[in-house]
Amino acid sequence: xxxxxxxxxxxxxxxACSAAGxxxxxxxxxxxxxxxxxxxxxVGGKYVDQPNGQLMxxxxxxxxxxxxxxxxxxxxxxxxxxxxxxxxxxxTPDGRDGWEQYFVAHGWAVYIMDQVGRGRSQYLESVYGxxxxxxxxxxxxxxxxxxxxxxxxxxxxxxxxxxxxxxxSPTYDQFYAAQLPDFQDRxxxxxxxxDAGIAxxxxxxxxxxxxxxxxxxxxxxxxxxxxxxxKGIVAIEAGGTTFHDVEFTGPPTWFRDGALSKxxxxxxxxxxxxxxxxxxxxxxxxxxxxxxxxxxxRCWLQKEPARQLPNLRGIAILSIVSEASFAAPDExxxxxxxxxxxxxxxxxxxxxxxxxxxxxxxxxxxxxxxIAGVIADWLQKKGL
Numbered sequence: 001x002x003x004x005x006x007x008x009x010x011x012x013x014x015x016a017c018s019a020a021g022x023x024x025x026x027x028x029x030x031x032x033x034x035x036x037x038x039x040x041x042x043v044g045g046k047y048v049d050q051p052n053g054q055l056m057x058x059x060x061x062x063x064x065x066x067x068x069x070x071x072x073x074x075x076x077x078x079x080x081x082x083x084x085x086x087x088x089x090x091x092t093p094d095g096r097d098g099w100e101q102y103f104v105a106h107g108w109a110v111y112i113m114d115q116v117g118r119g120r121s122q123y124l125e126s127v128y129g130x131x132x133x134x135x136x137x138x139x140x141x142x143x144x145x146x147x148x149x150x151x152x153x154x155x156x157x158x159x160x161x162x163x164x165x166x167x168x169s170p171t172y173d174q175f176y177a178a179q180l181p182d183f184q185d186r187x188x189x190x191x192x193x194x195d196a197g198i199a200x201x202x203x204x205x206x207x208x209x210x211x212x213x214x215x216x217x218x219x220x221x222x223x224x225x226x227x228x229x230x231k232g233i234v235a236i237e238a239g240g241t242t243f244h245d246v247e248f249t250g251p252p253t254w255f256r257d258g259a260l261s262k263x264x265x266x267x268x269x270x271x272x273x274x275x276x277x278x279x280x281x282x283x284x285x286x287x288x289x290x291x292x293x294x295x296x297x298r299c300w301l302q303k304e305p306a307r308q309l310p311n312l313r314g315i316a317i318l319s320i321v322s323e324a325s326f327a328a329p330d331e332x333x334x335x336x337x338x339x340x341x342x343x344x345x346x347x348x349x350x351x352x353x354x355x356x357x358x359x360x361x362x363x364x365x366x367x368x369x370x371i372a373g374v375i376a377d378w379l380q381k382k383g384l
Contacts, residue, residue: 026366027369028096031105033105037066040064044059044060044199057127058127060116060121060199063086063111065100067105067107067108070107072108072109072379074207074208077112078110078111078113079197079215080114081213083181085119085180086112093175098364099363111204115189115215116193117183128192132181133180139179143361145172146325146359148166151249152254152255153295154295154324158325160367161359193217194218194221197222202226206228208233209230209233210234210236212236212238217267220271224311233315235319237321237322239319240266240333241333242333244300245257245258245259245261246329254295263283265302265337266337273307273341274307274309274310296330297329297333299332308342309338309341312343313344315343316384317345317346318345318346318375318378319331320348320371320375321349322360322362325360350374353374355367355370355374
């Protein structure tokens with residue numbers, strides 16, 4: 001009569017272990033690790049004459065951590081998008097480990113950049129012009145509470161924000177406290193951050209670039225200028241729209257074309273094409289007749305035969321898009337544009353590999369370390 005009882009106990013133990021395993025599938029901490037060296041420096045920068053004397057402009061702040069057990073040859077350079085400093089890679093609004101901790105613990109040196117004019121790289125209005133701070137409600141709409149505003153088809157799928165996602169909640173308020181003003185002059189912002197990124201690579205040598213969102217605008221021209229120093233690009237929703245902006249209108253039409261803000265394809269500033277381009281008007285473009293799926297935008301691409309991007313061709317490139325972000329309808333367009341221009345790249349839509357519910361700031365969300373693991377696996381497969 002004991003066997004059935006022990007059988008039930010064994011079943012309960014197995015179920016408990018299975019549930020524990022399911023809960024532990026998404027790591028919450030990287031555990032302890034040893035840092036061999038950490039510090040900071042600035043790259044770029046020049047003195048500019050002002051009425052009250054010389055000031056420094058155009059510099060970018062860089063902080064770094066190098067692990068004791070350095071097992072990967074190339075460091076990772078993380079560049080946050082709009083509108084935070086590099087602090088977005090240091091942790092999460094609810095206090096968990098961030099991507100910096102994950103990659104240092106897994107053997108990569110990590111450099112984190114504060115964009116020019118942002119964070120510990122001071123903003124000089126007399127040099128850069130007016131800035132453009134985002135209001136709390138605009139940030140809530142654009143970056144966190146997608147389901148509340150329902151502006152694009154995937155918005156309702158957002159489930160991974162760590163806590164309530166509206167103004168006044170602790171995790172949202174922590175997130176918004178980190179937001180910083182942005183340049184009104186977007187072309188100037190791109191030029192300054194491109195030049196700072198080039199200066200950084202000239203200082204530290206070959207590296208992997210990991211841009212988020214807005215920072216993709218800088219990384220493509222950085223790689224174009226220093227293809228021998230860029231060993232990989234991990235674009236976290238940083239490829240995005242091509243040529244035209246996308247405006248979200250809500251149901252039933254969802255999308256409309258915005259301004260031709262990226263005349264060079266992925267950038268506002270020049271990038272090397274073959275055959276050569278001296279003016280972006282020479283790049284003939286066409287919009288897809290039909291989207292690749294009903295909930296996606298119709299991409300703007302080059303007319304065939306497409307000009308090539310020769311300086312990007314030898315770089316390992318990964319583009320990642322989440323399930324519920326505002327990038328979900330259009331991020332694939334950047335991948336298609338690169339492939340058409342002769343640049344092989346890997347495109348991962350997170351729900352296609354079983355990772356659901358993420359928004360644009362996936363490095364802050366509940367499963368941020370699970371996504372970091374996807375990136376790490378890809379880097380290791382590429383020998384990076």
